[in-house]
Amino acid sequence: MAAEKAVGKKIKIALAGNPNCGKTSLFNALTGTHQRVGNYPGITVEKKEGRYRDDDWEIEVIDLPGTYSLSSYSPEERIARRELLRDDIDVVVVVADSTNLERNLYLLVQVMELGANPVLALNMSDEAHAGGQRLDVELMSMLLGFPIVETVGHKGGGAKLLREAIRRAYDNPTHGERFSFGPQLERTVMRLAEKLAPLLPQPSPPPRWLAIKLLERDGELGQWLRDNVAESAGLFTDVEKEIEELEKFGRTDIILFIADNRYSFLSGLLREVRISEMRADSRATSDFVDAILCNRIVGLPIFFAAMYVLFWLTFTVGEWPMRLIESFFGYLGNTIGGLWPAGSESPLRSLLVDGVLAGVGGVLVFLPNIILLFFGLALMEDSGYMSRAAFLVDRFMHRFGLHGKSFVPMLTGFGCTVPGIMATRTLENERDRLTTMLVLPLMSCGARLPIYMLLIPAFFASRWQAPMLFLIYMTGIVLAVLLARLLRSTLLAGEDAPFVMELPPYRLPTLRAVAIKMGQRSWSYVRKAGTIILAISILMWVATSFPRAPERSVEQEPILAYEDDASRDLSYSLAGRMGKLLEPLTTMMGSDYRIATAMLGAFAAKEVFVAQLGIVFSLGEADETSTSLRETLRRHYTPLQAFAMMLFLLVATPCMATVAIMRKESGSWKWALLQFFGLTTIGWLLSVAVYQIGRLVIG
Amino acid sequence: MGHHTNDGPITESLEDYLETIYELIRDKQVARVKDIAKIRGVRMASVSPAMHRLRDLGLIVYNQREYIQLTPKGEQVARKVIAHHEILRRFLRDFLHVDKKIAEQDACQIEHHISDQTIDRLVRFFEFMDTCPLGSQVQEMFKNCSEVNPELPACMEECARYDAQMRLEHEQGNSLLSELEPGEKGKILHIKALGALRQRLIDMGLLPQTMVEVERVAPSGDPIWLKVRGFNISLRKQEANGILVERQATA
Numbered sequence: 001m002a003a004e005k006a007v008g009k010k011i012k013i014a015l016a017g018n019p020n021c022g023k024t025s026l027f028n029a030l031t032g033t034h035q036r037v038g039n040y041p042g043i044t045v046e047k048k049e050g051r052y053r054d055d056d057w058e059i060e061v062i063d064l065p066g067t068y069s070l071s072s073y074s075p076e077e078r079i080a081r082r083e084l085l086r087d088d089i090d091v092v093v094v095v096a097d098s099t100n101l102e103r104n105l106y107l108l109v110q111v112m113e114l115g116a117n118p119v120l121a122l123n124m125s126d127e128a129h130a131g132g133q134r135l136d137v138e139l140m141s142m143l144l145g146f147p148i149v150e151t152v153g154h155k156g157g158g159a160k161l162l163r164e165a166i167r168r169a170y171d172n173p174t175h176g177e178r179f180s181f182g183p184q185l186e187r188t189v190m191r192l193a194e195k196l197a198p199l200l201p202q203p204s205p206p207p208r209w210l211a212i213k214l215l216e217r218d219g220e221l222g223q224w225l226r227d228n229v230a231e232s233a234g235l236f237t238d239v240e241k242e243i244e245e246l247e248k249f250g251r252t253d254i255i256l257f258i259a260d261n262r263y264s265f266l267s268g269l270l271r272e273v274r275i276s277e278m279r280a281d282s283r284a285t286s287d288f289v290d291a292i293l294c295n296r297i298v299g300l301p302i303f304f305a306a307m308y309v310l311f312w313l314t315f316t317v318g319e320w321p322m323r324l325i326e327s328f329f330g331y332l333g334n335t336i337g338g339l340w341p342a343g344s345e346s347p348l349r350s351l352l353v354d355g356v357l358a359g360v361g362g363v364l365v366f367l368p369n370i371i372l373l374f375f376g377l378a379l380m381e382d383s384g385y386m387s388r389a390a391f392l393v394d395r396f397m398h399r400f401g402l403h404g405k406s407f408v409p410m411l412t413g414f415g416c417t418v419p420g421i422m423a424t425r426t427l428e429n430e431r432d433r434l435t436t437m438l439v440l441p442l443m444s445c446g447a448r449l450p451i452y453m454l455l456i457p458a459f460f461a462s463r464w465q466a467p468m469l470f471l472i473y474m475t476g477i478v479l480a481v482l483l484a485r486l487l488r489s490t491l492l493a494g495e496d497a498p499f500v501m502e503l504p505p506y507r508l509p510t511l512r513a514v515a516i517k518m519g520q521r522s523w524s525y526v527r528k529a530g531t532i533i534l535a536i537s538i539l540m541w542v543a544t545s546f547p548r549a550p551e552r553s554v555e556q557e558p559i560l561a562y563e564d565d566a567s568r569d570l571s572y573s574l575a576g577r578m579g580k581l582l583e584p585l586t587t588m589m590g591s592d593y594r595i596a597t598a599m600l601g602a603f604a605a606k607e608v609f610v611a612q613l614g615i616v617f618s619l620g621e622a623d624e625t626s627t628s629l630r631e632t633l634r635r636h637y638t639p640l641q642a643f644a645m646m647l648f649l650l651v652a653t654p655c656m657a658t659v660a661i662m663r664k665e666s667g668s669w670k671w672a673l674l675q676f677f678g679l680t681t682i683g684w685l686l687s688v689a690v691y692q693i694g695r696l697v698i699g
Numbered sequence: 700m701g702h703h704t705n706d707g708p709i710t711e712s713l714e715d716y717l718e719t720i721y722e723l724i725r726d727k728q729v730a731r732v733k734d735i736a737k738i739r740g741v742r743m744a745s746v747s748p749a750m751h752r753l754r755d756l757g758l759i760v761y762n763q764r765e766y767i768q769l770t771p772k773g774e775q776v777a778r779k780v781i782a783h784h785e786i787l788r789r790f791l792r793d794f795l796h797v798d799k800k801i802a803e804q805d806a807c808q809i810e811h812h813i814s815d816q817t818i819d820r821l822v823r824f825f826e827f828m829d830t831c832p833l834g835s836q837v838q839e840m841f842k843n844c845s846e847v848n849p850e851l852p853a854c855m856e857e858c859a860r861y862d863a864q865m866r867l868e869h870e871q872g873n874s875l876l877s878e879l880e881p882g883e884k885g886k887i888l889h890i891k892a893l894g895a896l897r898q899r900l901i902d903m904g905l906l907p908q909t910m911v912e913v914e915r916v917a918p919s920g921d922p923i924w925l926k927v928r929g930f931n932i933s934l935r936k937q938e939a940n941g942i943l944v945e946r947q948a949t950a
Contacts (some may be wrong), residue, residue, distance in 0.1 A: 256907065259901045259902075296918050391924065394921075394933075395917055395922065498899040504931075
């Protein structure tokens with residue numbers, strides 16, 4: 001033993017608990033900043049891992065998704081139980097909100113059913129004490145047979161005791177022996193488990209647990225059994241017979257019967273160990289705040305004010321650091337560019353300045369928005385206001401096939417799609433989340449505004465300018481709604497996930513938790529999406545700079561009055577050629593290769609369209625207020641063509657940052673590409689239809 | 700001359716012939732043009748062109764004045780058609796209680812056009828109806844009303860017995876949770892909701908006998924906000940429709 005101690009032990013633990021039980025803050029308290037955040041492969045569920053040292057023990061911690069139970073109805077539940085079934089998990093820390101024990105311990109019972117080796121953390125014990133609840137923790141631990149500690153996750157209270165309890169549980173493992181159902185159900189479970197045991201392949205989930213799940217008619221395990229056990233058909237008949245008998249005995253259906261058994265065990269346990277109960281008024285403050293914030297009359301105005309502050313914080317306050325970053329990269333570009341002699345055409349210089357620096361700048365420029373937005377969102381989530389917000393606007397969003405919690409991400413999309421897509425993390429249901437992410441680019445983002453600001457005054461009389469802008473934004477919203485409904489009835493079809501949502505009492509968010517959340521999300525943006533954005537921006541640089549136009553020779557090629565060097569270079573480059581190649585497609589919506597080339601630029605970032613237009617029309621540097629560019633555009637195109645153009649830029653080709661973040665957040669290229677090509681096709685069809693029909697009508 | 704074109708079109712009548720040949724071989728060990736003509740009720744002269752065509756498709760081995768044999772591929776096609784026939788006949792006869800003869804005829808017609816997916820779903824449907832305890836009940840109810848009573852609407856009422864029972868309880872002063880006004884309390888009697896919603900409700904402790912109180916409703920009247928077991932949850936009205944409660948007197 002002594003030798004072993006010197007080497008130290010490496011063990012693995014999992015944290016399980018209901019949503020809102022303070023599991024994440026306890027995870028933070030245990031692991032500090034040694035955390036990794038990722039996705040479970042192929043789905044949008046977040047995977048969090050961390051580690052800590054306790055003397056010479058090295059402990060790896062998996063933070064499971066928050067669930068109310070271990071059934072197989074949601075991806076979170078399936079993942080949680082799959083992880084719990086891994087045989088390398090040594091200890092499972094069940095985190096329970098002490099102020100709400102019955103429901104939180106319901107999960108503990110299921111962990112015990114699973115035969116895992118549990119430790120119970122009675123979290124938020126400070127609140128429970130303040131509310132008047134006293135528990136005989138020692139007795140409770142004796143009755144259940146494993147260590148139990150009281151913790152205060154967000155203050156790190158009890159972390160030391162918990163670490164110690166984890167070691168004790170590792171040394172003296174239990175497997176839920178102290179839990180049993182009522183006699184009738186217990187006998188049935190044992191009988192089935194005995195029947196199952198010899199039939200199971202190795203490795204298998206514990207037979208007792210399988211028996212329980214079979215009685216619950218669990219879909220996932222039923223399938224597993226059919227696939228892995230030859231004699232399963234007979235088993236299912238037996239199970240149905242047992243169910244029939246239990247239902248007759250319990251005079252209720254089996255799901256309720258089993259749930260009832262679990263709750264009876266818990267209420268029996270709590271009767272023993274609860275010295276005093278929570279006072280009925282212990283949540284009076286929180287209830288009082290709700291009476292105002294969720295009031296039928298002032299609830300929505302307060303919510304919109306909160307949204308306004310969030311926006312102001314994200315985009316108005318965010319503009320300062322954004323400018324700073326932009327000018328820093330401008331300065332850096334000039335400095336690095338200045339290393340070469342003036343007028344140098346060195347491809348290396350261009351690569352560094354226009355490719356790499358522009359790319360890194362393009363990644364970092366979003367960072368202030370993202371940090372600030374996630375600061376605001378973390379406050380909303382940790383305080384408990386997010387679920388209230390969902391409650392207030394769910395009716396409206398549900399009509400469009402979305403969830404109340406889709407509102408904030410969608411609204412964020414008007415500022416920038418990238419943080420909007422990241423904000424969909426607050427949605428627990430995978431289908432809701434994917435639908436929201438997929439339609440989000442239709443919320444016309446801030447980068448598209450310069451395009452409208454250039455085109456609308458150029459083509460429309462001033463009294464039509466505001467309605468035009470409104471029309472464009474509304475088109476996006478209406479399309480998003482239609483598309484969301486379409487997605488919910490095709491690709492993402494299926495019953496609505498239950499909205500049944502907990503509204504936890506208001507809590508003061510801690511700076512530490514907010515900072516960790518903010519830091520993780522920002523860092524994961526830079527690391528995952530950033531690398532893709534950088535790669536694409538270098539590719540875009542290559543496409544717009546190569547191949548180079550040959551030196552002009554006057555004999556072969558007379559200088560054309562309308563063409564300057566920059567526009568000649570661009571039209572000679574890959575992008576220019578692609579623009580020409582795509583011309584047949586853009587012609588149908590009334591545009592030519594010049595617009596097509598500029599639109600390719602809009603893939604890098606929507607606002608680049610304006611600058612690219614300046615280049616293709618040989619007007620040098622141009623922005624959305626350039627009158628000469630407007631003049632030129634007016635000469636070349638009609639208002640109808642301009643309108644079709646705007647529609648296309650609104651709907652089609654989400655920018656590369658969107659594609660990158662979509663890949664990262666959805667966990668697969670499939671959705672990112674589907675979104676890109678799907679929206680591009682819709683945008684093209686729409687612009688073509690508008691242009692062609694418009695031409696017929698106008699004549 | 701290469702006769703074996705592998706993917707030429709097999710017409711409906713050719714499939715029928717294959718089916719007949721298969722059945723003859725199965726029942727009488729041999730298949731002759733004469734027997735085929737008899738079973739299909741056509742003249743022998745019209746059978747032979749079909750046999751030539753089947754031979755050209757590589758589905759049968761056939762020489763003049765010899766017994767007809769199925770090639771492995773022919774047997775495969777025949778088996779598939781027969782399987783479809785069986786499944787359809789079973790569906791029409793056992794589930795819809797169509798007359799035996801009509802079921803036979805219709806199965807003969809549909810078997811050629813039905814997609815693999817539909818057949819697959821039918822098989823699963825049978826399986827489901829056999830396994831699910833409600834399945835046999837529903838079958839029985841439908842059978843009784845389709846045979847005894849050709850007027851379907853009359854027995855529709857019988858099928859709605861569950862709902863009627865609910866409604867009865869409803870009239871006895873019990874309500875759907877969605878009907879409670881803010882401030883009202885109720886005791887859960889019954890959870891009608893199924894599937895994921897039912898599981899979620901139960902996991903959150905909304906069991907029969909549990910007391911719930913409607914705290915408030917959202918600005919548009921939906922969703923509603925409940926107090927249950929000392930905590931707050933919200934659910935949509937549509938979901939609250941799945942819970943039957945006994946309204947409690949408010950103090």
